[in-house]
Amino acid sequence: MAPDSSAAVAPARPPAARPPSNAMKRFARRRSTIAFLMTLPLISVIAGLVAWPASYAIYLATLNRRMTAFIGLENFDILLDNETFRAVIWQSCFFAITAVLLKALIGFWLAHMLHHLPTKGQRKWRGMLLVPWVIPPALSTLGWWWMFDPSYSSINYLLNAIGGPSIPWLGSPWWARISVIIVNVWYGAPFFMIMYLAALKSVPEQLYEAAAIDGASGWQGLRHITLPMMQNIISITVLFSLIVTFANYDIVRVLTNGGPRDLTQVFASYAFQVGVLSGNIPRGAAVSLFMFPLLAFIAYFVLKGVNQRNKEMA
Amino acid sequence: MTKNGTSRRNVLRSGAGVAAAGVLAAPMVHAQGTAGSLRFAFWDHWVPGGNDALKELATKWGEQKRVTVSLDFINTTGNQLQLTAAAQAQSRSGHDGISLTPWDVGAYSDKLEPVDDVIGRLVGKYGPINPVAEFLCKHGGKWRGVPATSGTQNKPACVRFDLMLEHAGIDVRAMWPANNTRGPGADNWTWETFVTAAEKCHKAGFSFGLPMGQFSDAVDWVGALFAGYGAHITDATGKPTIRGNAKLKTAIELGVRLSRFLPSDVWAWDDASNNRALISGRSALVFNPPSAWAVAKRDAPQVAEKCWTIPMPAGPEGRFLAYLPFTTGVWAFGRNKTAAKEFLEFITQRENAEAITNKSGGYDIPPFASMTDFKVWETTSPPVGTIFNYPLKPHHQARTSIAFEPAPAELASQMYIQALNTKVIARVAQGGETVDQAMAWLEREINNMRRG
Known part of the structure; x- marks a missing residue:
């Protein structure tokens, strides 16, 4: 009362x-x-x-280059007027969306594989598969850089050994973009794997048993039980990874330095180049803030969806 | 509770202070002095022992002046030195003086103490200072830093004389001998000759190792090539001078032509890639300070003993040598500015500059033309005289250059860091654009940089 x-x-x-x-x-x-x-x-x-x-x-x-006068949103206007920056927007979106999708798919596949392994063997595999995620990315990217090295690539060495051609991993725009995505996926997929594995373990076995009695196929089980039960964790993981991938700096910095011709620059690396190295801190700040409204918008709707589903479940 | 002015709290505080001092102390602390203390951040030399000369000079000067001098050496790997300068300029606190990369002097000019008095005395004693150093250090009519010896480098051609003779028919040792004379063919050492030699060496499997990416080695040599053709892309006010610029077009066309005879991956090369190309024995020529040769001496002596350093080729407007200077600035918010300036003047004295250059194995270049006769460049071997022509000497009939001169520093720094000169060539050679399209892009890019 x-x-x-x-x-x-x-x-x-x-x-x-x-x-x-x-x-x-x-x-x-x-x-x-x-x-x-x-x-x-x-x-x-x-x-x-x-x-x-x-x-x-x-x-x-909102300041001018010398940081002596307020210029409102002019830095954003200048950036949108710049071809290189417009390419950076496209590249960042391509990089983040492709990498997150691949990480989610590979992470999901790995989680399923692990989930169906016996518990004893599962621990070993889980530990090994987590290794890329626990190595500091600047260090592991350096290892990848050696493998992609323009002149002495070990991957090319292996390709040549089996009669294949050398690939200009970092020298050709598309190969350089693919290289950056490969390293990001290699580094980030274990995070998805461990999150999805935890979600899979929380799905009650009885649901699958009931579905099997009703004659549901494996695909139907995945489509109608696994995915709906994992929807929240998938949304949150994708959102989190999207934000982190959009803000990624170290992989591009170590692997390509944004080259060739700025065709692998992403927001963070370009912000550092413009803001710190070129001494234009206000414009660098504008670059780094550029995706903030869009990511905030996406985050709002994803989290709203998660909350709604939680309420429906409760 | 206190006894004799000592409280438990004071004792603890002192203990914490001692512990903190132990953890946070700068790597070097010199003569305990009564004339205050001085903290400098210098570029961390890549040459082992390259910092020793500065340490010794700081000890000597500190003892003479009774000033406690501490030096921190910060490297440029991962741009740590640039980040330190940016942080100190923003927070208006930190060292008394700091090594600055070429364009940072202009970027922080309003936060740096004028050093005209120091420069005046040095010029009076040693003659004219390097004009590029003056261009970079002088802002608003005032010198905002002292051009440094430590870290300052030229980027002449380091040539495999055996490969060049065998495949291109050019005897570089005869052309540029280890004495102050020009040999046969020196007058014909032009960019056109260079492209022909590049083609011949490329066909023989020893392509010239010239980076075309966004790192300083690439920007510097292309900058010298452009200067040789008089291809300035802006005037001194920063206004683009690209439209209808025939000299620029010719320089870009030569760069595109030359790039066909370089390894296919030069667009992704960093500052170490050309060194590796030389040391591995795959390349007949690189533009570099003696660092590539020095590493070869250690790791591949059979390569090092066949290297010979010669000036860069000449263009229709003259011969230019890529020059990358460091500057030491004194922060206007520093606590001991007078002592800081005095220390900089001390380390720039001829005998001290020579000590610095000697410790670096001849790598460091002093800012005065009168200091290009140090013995180290004559005696270093193998072979003897291999880096005799590393510093710019009168018989080279050349000038030092930095890419994007004469643009104002705040614009030039953006163009330099964003490597506009290599990108304009890459857009044609790799991106498939016409030279006119690439030049139009260059103009739009510069106009955009000038805004705000």
């Missing part, structure tokens, strides 16, 4: 006779104060490490 309804039927009391109610309010207030104080470290961290840098980046993006 709500406190208000009891108050409605209770006889009126003089103010002095209502200390418990005030005490309750004070207590509630005290509890919120305590709660606030307890969350203050987290709020400080978010304010200091997220809100402040983001606000400062937005502020920087």
